[in-house]
Amino acid sequence: MFVVAHVGHWAVNLLYALPMAIIGGVLWWTSRKERLAGGPSEDEYWEGQDDAQWGDDSAERPKR
């Protein structure tokens, strides 16, 4: 009975974790194409359109 009670106790706790596991898993799976395509590396510097309204944060990045 002790084991059953404790397993049941843990199982109830896991029920709270299930929704986040499902949502996390679904989003992880649906974004696999982007990950496999190898998103842009932070080691690469490139041109892009800057968001002027947010300012330039390049000073915060490590100098190389």
Added chain:
Amino acid sequence: MRNIVPVLRRIAPLAAMLLLAVPALADAHGLVGRRDLPVPAWLFAWAATAVLVVSFVGLGALWRKPRLRRAEEQRLFAVPSWLEIPMGALGVALLGLLIVSGLFGVQIDTANFAPTAIFVGLWVGVPFVSLFVGDLYRVLNPLRALGRAFGWCVQRVVGADRLPEPLEFPERLGRWPAALGLLAFAWVELAFPGRSDPSQLAVIAVLFCLVQGVGMSLYGTERWVDRADPFGAWFSWIATLAPLRWEDGVVYLRPPGVGTAKRTAIAGDAALVVVAIGTTTWDGLSGGEILGTTLADLANTVAETGLSVSWSNALVSTVGMLIVVGLVALLIYGGVRGMVPHSARVQAAKAAAEAGDDAAPKSGPPSVSSLIRDFAPALVPIGVAYAVGHYISLLAFQGQAIPQLLANPLGHQLMPGEGGWLGTADWTINYGWLSSNAIWYLQVGALLIGHVLSLVLSHDRALERFPKRRAARSQRAMLVVAVIFTCTGLWLLSSV
């Protein structure tokens, strides 16, 4: 340093799962009895997740352009500016009463005004009221009132032109001093062995006043209060959620949450929210029977090294609190890190690479720290939701003790029927006015509203920050973060 980023990215979700891997625990401030819910409590977590997912999809489909920062406020009425003087004086009087009662009153935490004034009145009551009426603490703040009064007096005596200008507050510090101050306050509340001792609390209050006084003298009252006063800084963020805003003697009406979207975050603001969420989570985790026993065992083990039992407990609590704050920070880092590939610069770079354009000038992706700063306002409703869920029962019941303690702040023995100077000393706490079920529904509602509002703010900000096609998709990781916080919060609250 860069090598650590992929590792952090991988372990952030694991860190969050770890929060749920420990057994159910009671809430330290849970003053509720047994609930009689029609469905199991965990089903609320599932339902809340469904609401968050539907909200997320709805935002992506229907909320196509940024609206919140463009929303207009309605001018309601003017308030005489002299009202700040009696409000500030009231704050000073309450601070004085707190210190005097702590130092000279009965040294029983439930009979003395000081502990309840600090942990219920200041820490819970003021932000709750601010959530509805705006930044109450700003006008009540006794240190701001004293600083302004002192400055006015010195100007009159010495002359305004002979006073030196205040030092320039280092911009790069942002609100980090306030975040560290908030962590220190949480330590006093959750770990300090003397947290129930009125006289020790009064001494800490005096030390806090001295530090704040020196800071205000050096850097100017308003600047210091804005950047380094933990209560001023955190409560001002909470007040941005309110439908009312007071400025220069005028009260404005606005949709709730618009103020949060309009306020620009600076360095340290995200840390304020992380500290608020992390310490509240630790309070919920550590207050229960199972972790409580484990913590006591750990403390006993530490005490075998020669440290006193009370300080061993404090050490274990301190480490536990810092670990949970770190896990919360890691989780938020992971959520924001997931936005980087969706930024305009990254998308433009990919397009340039696909088009074979090699002659592009160099520019990099946005740094995670800049994104965390930009999206910090969207985290504020989560911090507030955790505070409301966690402390609502404390405010509902222990809050009733404030008039009673205010009438007899030193806690002297009174004759039956005596009401103290205010006539309220014989009031008793009515534990029956709010049922356990009602508290549970309020907690669930607060968590849900807070997290949905967080998604709305985050989505609206993403529409400004990222290409519109990518805005909703950029927030997927934040949806996971919101689901994790909601389920964790409900799990902690259900364990009372």
